[in-house]
Amino acid sequence: MLKQIQQLGANTLGTLQGLGRATLMLFGALWGRPRPLKNWHLYMKQIYVVGVLSLLIILVSGLFIGMVLALQGYTVLAKFGAEQMLGPLVALSLLRELGPVVTALLFAGRAGSALTAEIGLMKATEQLSSMEMMAVDPLRRVIAPRFWAGVISMPLLALIFNAVGILGGHLVGVDWLGVDAGGYWSAMQANVDFQQDVVNGVIKSIVFAFIVTVIALHKGFDAVPTSEGISQATTQTVVTASLAVLGFDFVLTAVMFGG
Amino acid sequence: MTSRKLELFVGFFVALAIAALLLLAMKVANTGVAGSDQSYQLLAKFENIGGLKVRSPVKVGGVVVGRVESIKLDPESFQPVVTLDINSSYNNFPETSSLAILTSGLLGEQYIGLQPGFVDENVEILKNGDYIEDTKSAIVLEELIGQFLFNRGNQ
Numbered sequence: 001m002l003k004q005i006q007q008l009g010a011n012t013l014g015t016l017q018g019l020g021r022a023t024l025m026l027f028g029a030l031w032g033r034p035r036p037l038k039n040w041h042l043y044m045k046q047i048y049v050v051g052v053l054s055l056l057i058i059l060v061s062g063l064f065i066g067m068v069l070a071l072q073g074y075t076v077l078a079k080f081g082a083e084q085m086l087g088p089l090v091a092l093s094l095l096r097e098l099g100p101v102v103t104a105l106l107f108a109g110r111a112g113s114a115l116t117a118e119i120g121l122m123k124a125t126e127q128l129s130s131m132e133m134m135a136v137d138p139l140r141r142v143i144a145p146r147f148w149a150g151v152i153s154m155p156l157l158a159l160i161f162n163a164v165g166i167l168g169g170h171l172v173g174v175d176w177l178g179v180d181a182g183g184y185w186s187a188m189q190a191n192v193d194f195q196q197d198v199v200n201g202v203i204k205s206i207v208f209a210f211i212v213t214v215i216a217l218h219k220g221f222d223a224v225p226t227s228e229g230i231s232q233a234t235t236q237t238v239v240t241a242s243l244a245v246l247g248f249d250f251v252l253t254a255v256m257f258g259g
Numbered sequence: 260m261t262s263r264k265l266e267l268f269v270g271f272f273v274a275l276a277i278a279a280l281l282l283l284a285m286k287v288a289n290t291g292v293a294g295s296d297q298s299y300q301l302l303a304k305f306e307n308i309g310g311l312k313v314r315s316p317v318k319v320g321g322v323v324v325g326r327v328e329s330i331k332l333d334p335e336s337f338q339p340v341v342t343l344d345i346n347s348s349y350n351n352f353p354e355t356s357s358l359a360i361l362t363s364g365l366l367g368e369q370y371i372g373l374q375p376g377f378v379d380e381n382v383e384i385l386k387n388g389d390y391i392e393d394t395k396s397a398i399v400l401e402e403l404i405g406q407f408l409f410n411r412g413n414q
Contacts, residue, residue: 041262048265052272091287156276163279166287185286193314194288 022218029143042145050111050146051153055160057110058103062161065098066090066168074177083179087188090169095192095201096257099162101249104208107154108241112216115146116237119220120230143217150213151206158205200256207252208245215241297347299387300328303358308339309397310369311360317343317371324349327371343371352385353378357393369397 073089119142122128128138166188173179192198216237223233308330317325325345333340345352355376362369376382376393385391 041265044262044265044269047269047272052268055272055275095283095287153272156273159276159279159283163282166282188287190316192288194284198283198288 018218018222021222022214025139025143025218025221026147026214028137028139029147039141039145042141043148046145046149047153050115050149051157054107054110054153054157057106058157058161059164061102061106062099062164063168063171065102066094066165066170067172069093069098069165070169070172070177074173074179083177084183084187086169086173086179087184087186088191090173091166091188091192092197094162094165094169095197097249097253099158099165100201100204100208101245103154103158103161103205104212104245105242107150107157107209108212108216108238108245111150111153112212112237112241113234115150115213115216116220116223116234117230119143119146119217120223120225120233123221123223124225124227124230126225143221146217147213150216151209154209154212155202155205159202162201204249204252204256207248211244211248212241215244298325298344299347299350301343301345301385301387301389301391303341303343303391303394304333304336304338305341305358305360305394306338306396307399308341309360309399311341311371311397312369315368315370317345317373319349319373319375324373341371350384352376353382354385354389354391355379355382355393356385356391357395358391359395360397362398 069090070086073086074083077083077085077089119128122138122142128142131138131141170181170184174181174184219233219237219240223229311327311330313327313330315327316323317327325343328342328344330342331340332338352373353376355378357374357376359372359374360369361372
């Protein structure tokens with residue numbers, strides 16, 4: 001019994017310490033004048049690895065999620081004779097919820113785990129220590145480009161996901177199920193507001209990008225430098241980032257659309 | 260991977276994202292199509308606006324000519340004052356025109372129907388900031404049922 005209480009206390013302290021270390025790591029990486037022009041190739045490389053290589057999974061899953069939304073929505077809407085509301089249904093659910101959230105979950109699985117494993121292995125093979133030996137700050141050389149690449153790439157990926165999903169909904173709704181094409185777009189235009197829906201969705205995905213990238217970098221940077229430690233850190237990245245995204249999604253939704 | 264190829268891929272990625280944003284802004288949210296055009300404002304007092312909302316359409320014979328810009332309550336008469344943003348290309352409504360709050364379909368959204376009035380030599384054309392005097396309120400279902408029951412009781 002006593003041991004369990006001790007364990008609880010140790011876990012709490014460990015979590016708090018992890019939060020503190022993540023914040024300090026972020027400050028260390030971003031403190032001072034950022035010089036993206038000097039390290040242009042580092043940033044390019046990371047945007048390629050984090051963003052461009054995630055493009056395929058985002059395109060395919062966006063298409064299929066839009067198609068499923070249209071198929072499921074149609075069967076319910078057809079019962080009420082409201083098929084022309086299929087456009088707003090697909091567009092609003094993608095822009096407000098599914099776009100940012102599913103992109104963040106896929107991003108955590110596809111890019112976040114890779115970031116953690118890469119940095120963890122750098123630590124295990126003492127590349128980070130040797131950088132320090134050469135008076136190169138690993139926080140600014142390794143962490144900062146990956147952080148900015150993640151924060152820039154994920155909102156762009158979410159935008160692409162939304163657009164592809166709406167086109168997928170068009171494919172199923174209009175071309176297969178026979179909803180009127182003009183009605184699909186015009187009902188969408190009448191119900192979707194740029195400020196309220198598109199911009200808020202982008203804000204959501206920026207917040208999620210920050211959360212997922214910081215968690216992935218922190219787990220990698222703090223990993224136990226053994227093969228087992230790296231595998232644990234990678235798993236933790238996906239689990240923690242997914243839970244954090246879903247939790248923050250509720251808070252953001254309550255703030256943006258709850259009132 | 261050469262640096263040139265890398266930059267090409269990243270450029271393609273960013274261009275794709277910009278194209279997606281343009282699609283969302285133009286085709287999905289339809290920004291600026293009503294807002295960027297020149298418009299003028301008309302005002303109208305109603306007894307009851309029902310479920311009318313800001314950005315509800317204003318229609319003449321089913322054609323959208325403008326949108327509801329704001330809804331306020333007159334502090335003295337306690338009547339709702341609705342400001343309408345009308346597209347400047349429709350600038351020749353006579354002051355005898357009337358407004359009614361209508362519903363599209365049985366459960367649809369409410370909109371304002373504008374019925375253009377007659378034109379005479381001493382009837383002026385509505386300008387920016389003018390009031391439309393002849394308005395019909397929204398039909399409130401409860402009042403309608405109440406009226407019906409009241410009439411039945413009298414018989």
